[in-house]
Amino acid sequence: MxxxxxxxxxxxxxxxxxxxxxxxxxxxxxxxxxxxxxxxxxxxxxxxxxxGSGTFVSAVFENWESEFLQMSAYVMLTAFLFQRGSAESLDPDDPHRPGDTLPARLHGRIRRWLYSYGLGLSLAGLFVLSFTIHWLASAAAANEEAARHGGEITSVVSYLFDPLLWFESFQNWQSEFLSTAMLIVLSIFLRFKGSPESKPVSAPHGQTGA
Structure with a gap:
């Protein structure tokens, strides 16, 4: 245990x-x-x-969607883009960067492709699912509010174009991308002893990768 x-x-x-x-x-x-x-x-x-109300469910999933968007984008972008000196980046000059070696047991083009990109795809799928639930719940919350005050009830489809839905999403998305960028940049100059997300304390700023 x-x-x-x-x-x-x-x-x-x-x-x-x-x-x-x-x-x-x-x-x-x-x-x-x-x-x-x-x-x-x-x-x-x-x-x-x-x-079970639209208000609570919407609030939960608007945050989940931003987290899954952040992580899926991070996983995918770090496979192709670099930041010299960051512990969060592959070294652009390393000739031995991880390649496309796959377990021998995997057969079939589709299975190999899914295995190769499954992490990013799974996180992206969770983002889409969370956004969809946020959208539906936010529409329900807006209609609950409208019913209380005699406002106009809107359809789920029309609510997809409502500024409130996108305000709720973008207010979270912007913070996720900012915090990720700060982690990437700060890991160039700062350390946290013992963390796999940090370079060794004695590593020079120019060293790339943990």
């Missing part, structure tokens, strides 16, 4: 922090939603009903 915990400690810790964070988000969001409804003289929703 100790060995298993040691071997999977990073994932287990991240998932625990994720669960605590989304629980905190749900509790805080429910309290905020209840307060807003009370200001309009409406009864607060049940907690489980709130978790």
């Amino acid at each position: 100790k060995r298993w915990l040691r071997d999977n400690g990073l994932t287990l810790t991240l998932m625990l922090v994720f669960l605590l964070s989304i629980l905190g988000m749900a509790i805080a969001g429910f309290a905020h939603e209840s307060r807003e409804l009370a200001l309009h003289g409406e009864a607060p929703p049940r907690f489980l009903a709130y978790l």
